[in-house]
Amino acid sequence: xxVSVFGTGYVGLVQAAALADVGHRVMCVDVDHKKILQLxxxxxxxxxxxxxxxxxxxxxxxxxxxxxxxxxxxxxxELIFIAVGTPPDEDGAxxxxxxxGVAREIxxxxxxxxxxxxxxxxxxxxxxEVLATARxxxxxxxxxxxxxxxxxxxxxxxxxxxxxxxxxxDRIIVGTDDELAQKQLAELYAPFCRNREKxxxxxxxxxxxxxxAANAMLATRISFMNELANLTxxxxxxxxxxxxxxxxxPRIGYHFIYPGCGFGGSCFPKDLRALLHMAQYSxxxxxLLQSVSEVNDxxxxxxxxxxAPHFPDGLRGRHIAIWGLAFKPNTDDMREAxxxxxxxxxxxEGATVHAYDPEAMSECRRIYGxxxxxxxxxxxxxxxxxxxxxxICTEWKNFRVVDFEYLAKKLRSRVVIDGRNLYNPxxxxxxxxxxxxxxxxxxxxxxxxx
Numbered sequence: 312x313x314v315s316v317f318g319t320g321y322v323g324l325v326q327a328a329a330l331a332d333v334g335h336r337v338m339c340v341d342v343d344h345k346k347i348l349q350l351x352x353x354x355x356x357x358x359x360x361x362x363x364x365x366x367x368x369x370x371x372x373x374x375x376x377x378x379x380x381x382x383x384x385x386x387x388x389e390l391i392f393i394a395v396g397t398p399p400d401e402d403g404a405x406x407x408x409x410x411x412g413v414a415r416e417i418x419x420x421x422x423x424x425x426x427x428x429x430x431x432x433x434x435x436x437x438x439x440e441v442l443a444t445a446r447x448x449x450x451x452x453x454x455x456x457x458x459x460x461x462x463x464x465x466x467x468x469x470x471x472x473x474x475x476x477x478x479x480x481d482r483i484i485v486g487t488d489d490e491l492a493q494k495q496l497a498e499l500y501a502p503f504c505r506n507r508e509k510x511x512x513x514x515x516x517x518x519x520x521x522x523x524a525a526n527a528m529l530a531t532r533i534s535f536m537n538e539l540a541n542l543t544x545x546x547x548x549x550x551x552x553x554x555x556x557x558x559x560x561p562r563i564g565y566h567f568i569y570p571g572c573g574f575g576g577s578c579f580p581k582d583l584r585a586l587l588h589m590a591q592y593s594x595x596x597x598x599l600l601q602s603v604s605e606v607n608d609x610x611x612x613x614x615x616x617x618x619a620p621h622f623p624d625g626l627r628g629r630h631i632a633i634w635g636l637a638f639k640p641n642t643d644d645m646r647e648a649x650x651x652x653x654x655x656x657x658x659x660e661g662a663t664v665h666a667y668d669p670e671a672m673s674e675c676r677r678i679y680g681x682x683x684x685x686x687x688x689x690x691x692x693x694x695x696x697x698x699x700x701x702x703i704c705t706e707w708k709n710f711r712v713v714d715f716e717y718l719a720k721k722l723r724s725r726v727v728i729d730g731r732n733l734y735n736p737x738x739x740x741x742x743x744x745x746x747x748x749x750x751x752x753x754x755x756x757x758x759x760x761x
Contacts, residue, residue: 312336312499315384316392317413319346319377321357321473321577322430322466323394328362329477331369333502338376340384350377358643358670361474381413385420390495392464393441394430403584404592405434414441418448424458426492430466432522432582434589438463438486438515460492463515465522470576471641483509486518523589526582527600532567533574534606540570540750541613550750551732570749572704572730573610575638575647580607611649614702614730615656617747621700621726627661632694632722635705635731636668636675643670645678649730650704658684665694669707692721700726706733715742725756 312335316327319341331337341347346356353367369375378384384391395409410431417425427445429438438461445459463486468476480503485496493512500510513521540550550570558565574580583604590597622629638648645651648671654664663684666675672687679685688694691710695701701722703710711733719725719742727739732748739746740754747753 312390312495313388314338314390314392314499315340315388316394316430317341317381317384317417318392318394318396318431319343319350319356320394320396321359321470322468323392324350324355324357325359325362325468325473325477326392326394326430326466327375328365328369329474330499331372331375332365332478334374335499336374336376336387337369338378338384338387340378340381342379344379347377347379358641359473360471360641365474381416382420385417385425389424390426390428390499391417392428392430397431397433399581399584403588405432405581405585407433407437407440410437411440411444414444415448418445418454418459419452421449421454421457421459424460426460426462426495428462428464428496430464432465432578432585433463433519434585435516435519435523437519460487460489461515462487462489462492462496463518464496465518467522467525470644471639478503480509482511484518484521485510485512486515487512488514523582523586526579527586527603529567530574530579530583530607531599531603533569533571533579534603534610536568536570537573537610537613537749538606543750544753547752549752553750570732571610572614572649572749573607573652575611575649575651576644577646580604580647611652612656613749614649614653614704614728617728618700618702618726619660621724621745625660626657629662629699630697631657631662631664632698632701633664633666634668634691634694634701634703634710635707636666637671637705640705640707641670643668643674645671645674648704651678653702653704654679654685665696665698667691667694668705669709692717695721698722699724700728702728702730703733704730706731715739715744719743 314330314335314337316323316339319339327337327339353370355363355366393410393413395413397405400406410433442461449455449457465484483500487493543550554568557563558568587600633650636645636650637643657664665686665688667688725744727744727746729748732751736746736751737754741757743756745756
C-alpha cells in the first residue's frame with residue numbers, strides 16, 4: 312500500500328521504517344530541511360537500535376522516501392499518518408496546533424478521499440476536532456464532496472526497543488467507526504498479524520484514552536515501588552527481596568516494579584499531566600494519579616538528598632562523577648531524565664560534574680552547552696579522576712560489572728549513590744565504599760582500600 316507520514320520524530324520515523332520494511336511504499340514529510348537531507352542519506356536523527364540499518368535498506372529499495380513538500384505526501388497516498396508533536400502547555404494540556412494544522416493542510420491539498428490516521432498522542436476527543444477541522448477546510452474550498460475518514464491509532468513504543476515493538480506489537484489499537492477505514496487498516500497491518508490477530512477495533516475516544524491509560528498504569532507501578540522503597544529503608548527491610556516476593560505473584564508480575572530515581576522521558580510525565588488535565592477539565596479529578604505525579608516529583612530529588620549528607624561542609628568545590636545521562640538505556644533521550652535534576656541541584660550548590668553516557672553526550676552538550684562545571688568524559692572511568700563521589704543515574708549494561716577495589720582507590724570520599732540498584736550492597740561495602748541504593752539495606756564499609 313502507499314502510505315504517507317507527516318512528522319519524522321521518534322514515532323513517525325520508526326513507524327514509517329517498519330511499514331516500509333514489510334513492503335509498503337512510504338513517504339515521510341517534515342518541515343525541517345536539514346533533517347530531511349540527513350534522512351535521505353540514511354542518517355537517523357535519533358538513537359534507536361537497528362533504525363539506521365532499516366532506513367538504509369528501505370531507501371535503497373525505494374520503499375522509503377522523504378520530502379519537505381506536503382503536496383508530495385498528500386498526492387502519494389490515500390492513507391496518511393499524522394505523527395507530529397503534541398507538546399504540553401503550561402497547564403499540562405496537550406497542544407494540538409500541529410495536529411490540527413496538518414489536518415487543515417491535508418484538506419487544502421487533497422483532490423480525492425483520504426484516510427487520516429492519528430499516531431500522535433492526543434487527548435480524548437481529538438479525532439472529532441481533526442474531522443471538524445478537515446471538513447471545515449474542505450467546505451471553505453468548495454470540496455465538500457470529498458470524504459475524510461479519521462482513525463485513532465495510538466503508538467505503544469518503548470524507546471530503545473521501538474523497532475521491535477513496531478515489528479512485533481503486542482496489540483494494534485484502531486479507533487474508528489468507518490467500515491472502509493477498518494478494512495484499510497486491516498490490510499495495512501496484516502504483515503504484523505501473521506502469528507495471531509493483534510488488531511483491536513474500537514471507537515475513536517476509547518482508542519485515544521487507551522494510550523493515556525496504559526502509560527498512567529505503568530507510571531503508577533513505578534511510583535508505587537519508589538514510595539515502597541523509601542518506606543523499606545526506614546523499616547530496615549530490603550526492597551529487592553520485597554520486589555521478588557511480590558513479582559512472583561502472576562497477578563502482579565515483574566514488569567515496571569523496579570525502584571529507582573523517578574520516571575522521565577518524553578511519554579510518562581507528559582501523558583500523566585495531560586490525563587490529569589483532562590480529568591480536571593471534565594470535573595472528575597483523579598486523586599490516585601495526582602499522587603503518582605507528586606511521588607515522582609519528589610523521587611527526582613532522591614539522588615541529591617542521599618548524596619548531600621556525605622558532605623556536611625557542603626558540595627562547593629566537590630567533583631561528582633555521574634554514570635548515565637539518558638532517562639533510560641538504549642536511547643540518547645534526556646527529556647526529564649533523573650540526571651538533569653541531579654546535575655542542576657549539584658550546580659546550584661557549587662559542585663562540578665564529571666559525566667559519561669554511551670549515547671547521550673551530544674544531547675547533554677546540546678542542552679547545557681559548554682560550562683566550567685560540566686566535564687563530559689570519554690569513558691566511565693575517566694569520570695573518576697579527582698572525583699569525590701559517584702552517582703549512577705542510568706542502568707546501562709556496561710555499568711553492571713565494576714572493579715570495586717579500583718573504585719575505592721579513585722573516589723576521594725568513597726561514596727557511591729546507586730539510583731538503579733545495580734550492585735550487591737554487602738559486597739560493595741566490603742571494599743570500603745559507602746554504598747547507598749534505593750530501598751536497600753545499608754552495610755557499613757568493612758575494610759579500607761589501600
